[in-house]
Amino acid sequence: MHAPVAPHTARGGIDLGGTKIEAVVVDARNNVLGSARKPTPNIGGPPDVAAQLAAAVTEAARAAGLEVASLEGVGVGSPGVVDPEGRVSGARNLSGWEGTFDLAGVLAKKLGTPVRVGNDVQVATDAEFKLGAGKPYRSVLGVFWGTGVGGGLILDGRPWIGRGGAGEIGHVVVEIGGAKCGCGRRGCMEAYAGRDSMEARARRRVEKGRRTELFTLMKEHKRTRLTSAIWAHALERRDKLATELIDDAIKALGAGIGSALNLLDVEAVILGGGLGVRFGQPFADRIATAIQPHLFNDQNPPDVEVAALGDLGGAIGASLLVGRAGR
Amino acid sequence: MHAPVAPHTARGGIDLGGTKIEAVVVDARNNVLGSARKPTPNIGGPPDVAAQLAAAVTEAARAAGLEVASLEGVGVGSPGVVDPEGRVSGARNLSGWEGTFDLAGVLAKKLGTPVRVGNDVQVATDAEFKLGAGKPYRSVLGVFWGTGVGGGLILDGRPWIGRGGAGEIGHVVVEIGGAKCGCGRRGCMEAYAGRDSMEARARRRVEKGRRTELFTLMKEHKRTRLTSAIWAHALERRDKLATELIDDAIKALGAGIGSALNLLDVEAVILGGGLGVRFGQPFADRIATAIQPHLFNDQNPPDVEVAALGDLGGAIGASLLVGRAGR
Numbered sequence: 001m002h003a004p005v006a007p008h009t010a011r012g013g014i015d016l017g018g019t020k021i022e023a024v025v026v027d028a029r030n031n032v033l034g035s036a037r038k039p040t041p042n043i044g045g046p047p048d049v050a051a052q053l054a055a056a057v058t059e060a061a062r063a064a065g066l067e068v069a070s071l072e073g074v075g076v077g078s079p080g081v082v083d084p085e086g087r088v089s090g091a092r093n094l095s096g097w098e099g100t101f102d103l104a105g106v107l108a109k110k111l112g113t114p115v116r117v118g119n120d121v122q123v124a125t126d127a128e129f130k131l132g133a134g135k136p137y138r139s140v141l142g143v144f145w146g147t148g149v150g151g152g153l154i155l156d157g158r159p160w161i162g163r164g165g166a167g168e169i170g171h172v173v174v175e176i177g178g179a180k181c182g183c184g185r186r187g188c189m190e191a192y193a194g195r196d197s198m199e200a201r202a203r204r205r206v207e208k209g210r211r212t213e214l215f216t217l218m219k220e221h222k223r224t225r226l227t228s229a230i231w232a233h234a235l236e237r238r239d240k241l242a243t244e245l246i247d248d249a250i251k252a253l254g255a256g257i258g259s260a261l262n263l264l265d266v267e268a269v270i271l272g273g274g275l276g277v278r279f280g281q282p283f284a285d286r287i288a289t290a291i292q293p294h295l296f297n298d299q300n301p302p303d304v305e306v307a308a309l310g311d312l313g314g315a316i317g318a319s320l321l322v323g324r325a326g327r
Numbered sequence: 328m329h330a331p332v333a334p335h336t337a338r339g340g341i342d343l344g345g346t347k348i349e350a351v352v353v354d355a356r357n358n359v360l361g362s363a364r365k366p367t368p369n370i371g372g373p374p375d376v377a378a379q380l381a382a383a384v385t386e387a388a389r390a391a392g393l394e395v396a397s398l399e400g401v402g403v404g405s406p407g408v409v410d411p412e413g414r415v416s417g418a419r420n421l422s423g424w425e426g427t428f429d430l431a432g433v434l435a436k437k438l439g440t441p442v443r444v445g446n447d448v449q450v451a452t453d454a455e456f457k458l459g460a461g462k463p464y465r466s467v468l469g470v471f472w473g474t475g476v477g478g479g480l481i482l483d484g485r486p487w488i489g490r491g492g493a494g495e496i497g498h499v500v501v502e503i504g505g506a507k508c509g510c511g512r513r514g515c516m517e518a519y520a521g522r523d524s525m526e527a528r529a530r531r532r533v534e535k536g537r538r539t540e541l542f543t544l545m546k547e548h549k550r551t552r553l554t555s556a557i558w559a560h561a562l563e564r565r566d567k568l569a570t571e572l573i574d575d576a577i578k579a580l581g582a583g584i585g586s587a588l589n590l591l592d593v594e595a596v597i598l599g600g601g602l603g604v605r606f607g608q609p610f611a612d613r614i615a616t617a618i619q620p621h622l623f624n625d626q627n628p629p630d631v632e633v634a635a636l637g638d639l640g641g642a643i644g645a646s647l648l649v650g651r652a653g654r
Contacts, residue, residue: 081624090626139489151590160482162466162592165624172586173621176501176578185621187582251503255514256586259499263478263587265489294500294512297408297492299417 010066012057012074012113013319015120015312016040016049018093018147023056024315025064025071030131032312034063045096046088050103054110069112075321077120077314078103081165086117092183093148116321120314122159122167124307125152127317128270132308139266142307143169143257146228146273148182148194155266170194172256189256193249195275199226201245212241228278250283254290262296272307281306337393339384339401339440340646342447342639343367343376345420345474350383351642352391352398357458359639361390372423373415377430381437396439402648404447404641405430408492413444419510420474443648447641449486449494451634452479454644455597459635466593469634470496470584473555473600475509475521482593497521501582516583520576522602526553528572539568555605577610581617589623599634608633 010033015022017040025034036059041048053076054068061068068074080091086104091097108115118126125134125142134140134154142152151169153160160166170190171183178187182196191197202214217230217237234242257269269291271284288304295301307313337360342349344367351362363386368375380403381395388395395401407418413431418424435442445453452469455461461469461481469479478496480487487493497517498510505514509523518524529541544557544564561569584596596618598611615631622628634640 153590155482155487160591163594163624163627164592165627166590166592168589168592168623171589171621171623172499173501173582174503176582183623185623255500255503259583259586260590262495262498263480263493263590264487265491265493265495267490294498296495296498296510296512297490300490300492 008070008072010064010071011319011322012061012068012071013315013317013321014053014057014074014076015124015314015318016053016076016078016094017120017314018079021052021056022312022315023053023060024312024319025057025060025066026316026319030316030319032316033066034060035312035315036060036063040094042095046094046101046103047106049094049097050101050106050110053107057111071111071113073114073116073322074107074111075123075318076103076107076115076117077123077318078117079120082117082119083164086115088117114322118159118318118321119152119161119164119167120318121150122152122161123317123321124272124314125154125167125270125317126159126320127309127313128272128307129154130320131316132313133270133305134268137267137303139264140268140270141169141257141260141264141266142167142270142272143253143276144273145193145253145271145276147196149190149253149256150273151260153264153266155264169256169260172259174252174255174259189252192252193256195226195228195231198231198245198249201248202226202241205241210241213237213239214242228274231275232278250286250290253287254292255294257287258291258294261291261302262294265297266302268303268305270305270307272313277307335397335399337391337398338646338649339388339395339398340642340644340648341380341384341401341403342451342641342645343380343403343405343421344447344641345406348379348383349639349642350380350387351639351646352384352387352393353643353646357643357646359643360393361387362639362642363387363390367421369422373421373428373430374433376421376424377428377433377437380434384438398438398440400441400443400649401434401438402450402645403430403434403442403444404450404645405444406447409444409446410491413442415444441649445486445645445648446479446488446491446494447645448477449479449488450644450648451599451641452481452494452597452644453486453647454636454640455599455634456481457647458643459640460597460632461595464594464630466591467595467597468496468584468587468591468593469597469599470580470603471600472520472580472598472603474523476517476580476583477600478587480591480593482591496583496587499583499586501579501586516579519579520583522553522555522558525558525572525576528575529553529568532568537568540564540566541569555601558602559605577613577617580614581619582621584614585618585621588618588629589621592624593629595630595632597632597634599640604634
């Protein structure tokens with residue numbers, strides 16, 4: 001039980017994902033007072049998404065016993081390129097979001113409280129840096145290994161977002177002219193390591209006659225996609241195709257993260273995302289081993305740690321965007 | 328002509344290269360008052376190199392009409408990994424420098440003035456940022472395309488060196504398991520784009536029967552290596568092998584620099600180094616075109632500019648390490 005919270009000291013945080021929206025309300029010490037989860041609309045466009053975001057954080061506030069308008073503010077972690085005013089462009093994994101939408105402006109008007117928007121992966125990295133596995137370090141690279149592969153950077157204690165589009169480690173090139181990526185380019189790390197790409201590769205090989213338990217397990221799990229749990233299950237069963245594709249993914253992660261480290265020489269890599277968290281430290285260790293042959297400064301490798309915050313890490317990170325962020 | 332310089336306001340700067348040492352003495356406004364050039368010792372070890380560095384900056388001070396001990400300090404740009412105390416490790420392109428050597432300490436004792444050491448490519452990037460092509464920007468990636476491919480970073484107006492080993496853009500992986508690099512690893516950008524690697528590739532193809540004017544031109548130029556001038560000459564003559572290898576180099580630079588931009592989203596790329604400066608803006612434009620297909624944030628590409636300072640850029644950059652650096 002928490003003591004009653006004074007108005008304007010609680011903050012909202014929303015993690016806008018491709019399939020679900022997670023919202024939290026936290027107190028000044030980042031304790032979660034209430035939370036809510038809603039599906040991301042898969043038809044319509046940005047205004048529909050904004051309405052669902054508002055509904056989610058309103059529900060989280062209600063769960064915390066607060067009015068949403070009484071919050072100090074609300075932070076949103078969004079996919080796509082986010083500008084300093086909170087406009088979001090090219091969030092291609094969301095329905096109808098090819099152009100630019102003033103998410104911060106529209107949401108602030110709906111909620112009656114200030115809204116700040118940041119890149120989803122960057123805010124999850126901030127959360128790990130301030131409250132999770134990144135706490136012992138001053139400079140970290142967050143790698144979120146899931147549907148795609150996202151990245152976030154903390155350099156000398158501060159988020160680095162470049163002109164708003166930094167951190168796209170999934171689109172570091174590991175093979176010129178290599179496999180086709182979901183982004184339309186070729187040879188990106190994500191084209192080998194992203195869960196969507198791994199599934200597409202598995203399907204193509206099955207069409208060519210390869211055998212695998214992956215899709216049988218998918219039916220057993222009552223899913224229509226190869227989730228992290230299904231990949232983990234297939235590996236336990238020593239499925240050959242699954243093992244091969246995961247090996248390729250780890251090789252690509254080793255080269256791509258190794259490249260990033262040669263450029264940035266940070267103290268630690270924090271491995272999050274659906275697959276990263278599911279597979280845990282043994283896979284973080286395998287990735288560290290795959291990085292090593294590419295590391296220029298090879299006598300001083302960084303630590304590779306698993307993200308410590310749970311499913312709510314992205315939403316808690318978003319709440320850190322509000323007001324006196326950084327506490 | 329410059330007015331007489333008050334003692335302790337002039338600074339020394341030394342650029343320690345694989346084949347030559349450039350030293351300058353500059354005044355408080357970074358005007359070059361004197362300079363000297365010496366060959367880098369190719370036998371012996373770090374103490375021999377330190378003696379030659381001392382001789383070079385002493386000669387530059389004499390040319391400026393100053394005693395070296397009267398300088399505010401001396402900065403050195405060195406290859407290898409440089410720690411905050413000015414110890415240099417693994418400067419593999421220098422004779423006998425596999426281990427760690429206290430370059431700042433040894434040199435300060437010899438010269439009777441404080442010495443600061445930085446990474447050679449990083450200080451050249453600083454010089455371009457403060458005094459050259461990088462002046463209009465707050466965040467730049469310096470790419471020095473020569474014997475190898477070095478990189479330097481300025482993020483939000485400050486050099487980013489990580490734990491001392493950042494900026495190794497030459498060793499960003501562009502092809503997993505690809506061409507062997509001079510560093511011993513495989514698939515690095517430098518394995519395709521570094522002048523040493525391009526020469527090795529040319530020699531191997533000639534051994535296999537390919538024809539080229541490259542080595543005839545080398546004799547005409549009275550050189551034992553394929554210098555930047557020789558590559559430029561061969562391209563003018565439309566030599567097929569030279570054209571092919573330069574095309575491969577540009578493709579690798581496009582992928583490697585594109586990867587760095589996806590990660591960092593800086594405002595500008597400054598292209599320096601022997602080949603970069605020799606080939607100039609037309610090649611900077613070709614590299615920009617080669618970057619484009621890899622750029623995630625492809626509607627907002629950074630500027631790609633040629634380094635504006637001449638041969639003394641590295642030494643002037645090193646002098647910026649001294650005292651109130653940054654003015």
